[in-house]
Amino acid sequence: MAIAVLILYLLAVIGIGFYMRRRVHNEKDYLAAGGKLGALVGGATLAATQMSAGTAIGSVGFHYNLGYNYSWIWLFIWASWVIMALVMAPKMKALFNSHGALTIPDLLGTRYESKVIRVIAVIILLFAFGLTIVAELVGGSYVLNVAFGVPETAGVLIIAAVFIFYTVLGGLFAIAYTDLLQMLVFAFGFAIAVPIVVSRAGGFVALNEKLASVDPSLVTIGMPLTTLFAVGFSFFVLLIGYPIIAIRFYSMRDNVTIRRAVGISFIFQMIIAVSVAFVGVSARVLYPNLETPDLSSPTIAMEVLPPILGGLLLAAILAAIQSTVSAVLLMLGSAVSHDIIKQVIGIELSERAQVNLTRAVVLVMGIIPIPFALNPLPLIQQIWINAAVLIGSAFAVVTLFGLIWKRATAVGAIVSMVGGIGTAAAWLLLGNPFGLNPVYVSIPVSLLGFFLGSLVTKPVSREALAPFFRDERERLTTEAAVPGYRQP
Amino acid sequence: MADQAKGKKAESMFLGLAISDWMIWVVMILFILVYFVVTERMNSREEAAEERSEG
Numbered sequence: 001m002a003i004a005v006l007i008l009y010l011l012a013v014i015g016i017g018f019y020m021r022r023r024v025h026n027e028k029d030y031l032a033a034g035g036k037l038g039a040l041v042g043g044a045t046l047a048a049t050q051m052s053a054g055t056a057i058g059s060v061g062f063h064y065n066l067g068y069n070y071s072w073i074w075l076f077i078w079a080s081w082v083i084m085a086l087v088m089a090p091k092m093k094a095l096f097n098s099h100g101a102l103t104i105p106d107l108l109g110t111r112y113e114s115k116v117i118r119v120i121a122v123i124i125l126l127f128a129f130g131l132t133i134v135a136e137l138v139g140g141s142y143v144l145n146v147a148f149g150v151p152e153t154a155g156v157l158i159i160a161a162v163f164i165f166y167t168v169l170g171g172l173f174a175i176a177y178t179d180l181l182q183m184l185v186f187a188f189g190f191a192i193a194v195p196i197v198v199s200r201a202g203g204f205v206a207l208n209e210k211l212a213s214v215d216p217s218l219v220t221i222g223m224p225l226t227t228l229f230a231v232g233f234s235f236f237v238l239l240i241g242y243p244i245i246a247i248r249f250y251s252m253r254d255n256v257t258i259r260r261a262v263g264i265s266f267i268f269q270m271i272i273a274v275s276v277a278f279v280g281v282s283a284r285v286l287y288p289n290l291e292t293p294d295l296s297s298p299t300i301a302m303e304v305l306p307p308i309l310g311g312l313l314l315a316a317i318l319a320a321i322q323s324t325v326s327a328v329l330l331m332l333g334s335a336v337s338h339d340i341i342k343q344v345i346g347i348e349l350s351e352r353a354q355v356n357l358t359r360a361v362v363l364v365m366g367i368i369p370i371p372f373a374l375n376p377l378p379l380i381q382q383i384w385i386n387a388a389v390l391i392g393s394a395f396a397v398v399t400l401f402g403l404i405w406k407r408a409t410a411v412g413a414i415v416s417m418v419g420g421i422g423t424a425a426a427w428l429l430l431g432n433p434f435g436l437n438p439v440y441v442s443i444p445v446s447l448l449g450f451f452l453g454s455l456v457t458k459p460v461s462r463e464a465l466a467p468f469f470r471d472e473r474e475r476l477t478t479e480a481a482v483p484g485y486r487q488p
Numbered sequence: 489m490a491d492q493a494k495g496k497k498a499e500s501m502f503l504g505l506a507i508s509d510w511m512i513w514v515v516m517i518l519f520i521l522v523y524f525v526v527t528e529r530m531n532s533r534e535e536a537a538e539e540r541s542e543g
Binding site: 068069074078086204205207208209211219220255256266267273 | 499501504505513519524530
């Protein structure tokens, strides 16, 4: 029965992808859903992009090990989202409206008047996010293997076939609407499991008493406050301008919709945050000797829940995985077809041909990670964390400060990106000296390179600033209206 | 150790769970409420400004 629920879910997302292909008429539809998404679908797709195997498996495992207080991390993440929604999103939406921007390299290339930065951004995205697809595929195949004994090779192929299919056909329309379904499945699947696992553990009070008898810190301060703050702050920094999330702002109707969508995504995230905490701590009481904490979710699904709800929980895990990889895949496909082929090389195609080219690139980009997932590297869970560190170290400073500081230049941005990601990679390779998270070294380097590089080079033109700064827009409008007039 | 023991003693509990852990959910709810109040104010200001400019 559990497998029937899972198959039903997979068929539903395939169906949505097949249906949504009809709404795609041009590149803007394919990469940004025409910029027409409403608040509910927008909120769901934002939340779904945030959720991954890391949430459905990894976070549950963290709660298994650390108890409830790991949930504070969500508030650091949300703080980052508020900055994105209120500071970055309006400027991104303005760029979408004025220049038809569709990607993060579009944003950087326009703001810094540089094709070089566009290419650097694409290379970093391809490398760092490519790794995350591998990690997600491995995570999903692991779940199918533990739950149903599906060989891991077959598991990788099944998961990949489904998300590649709907992404290639329907682009962001398909992703956004499958994300809505996936968020409902995820939130409902985990939330409905909570009363069952808590009552199996003897009720809320008994659960806490049993947790305290295992380790008193599980009901107090499981993760020490200094560590919690350090981890939370690194999430906060890394997620500012995080490309797969920020890119969603282009696809929503207007600024009002974006702000509402972010609020709706917080509601989805809160339901999931509370649910994964309860599933994790209950698993600790019910199965205190799991081989690895990552087995908490699949074990609860198969051993504790009734078959239909167990299938729903497993579908929720796959939903989290597929929603993230489809978002990553579309972003990588657009980086190659839109940024490199169209913008940098300058090949102009008809609307239809551009969509088909993007579809072909998305297909290829979806297939490339599969062989790597079939021969997984050790410590695959660590890949996501390292990829996030590399991406944040490259993009956080240049996207946020580029949108609020007019003096920022292409040289400053390039030094910042290369310096940030280079420092983060070196710090990771050195094994995090002094136990310090790479972010605490890479972001200062990125900031220093950004400000110094910008201040010693010529500012970008007013035309480049105009899409992002209202006063520059107004100046240009005035100058255009009054010939010969130029403001200082 | 003494400090740790002191810290644990000071932790108030409700239904077997530390108050500091209950606070996570309280702060989450407040965060979302404040977010909606602030952004809806921004939204209505923006919508009013748009109406004025169209009018």
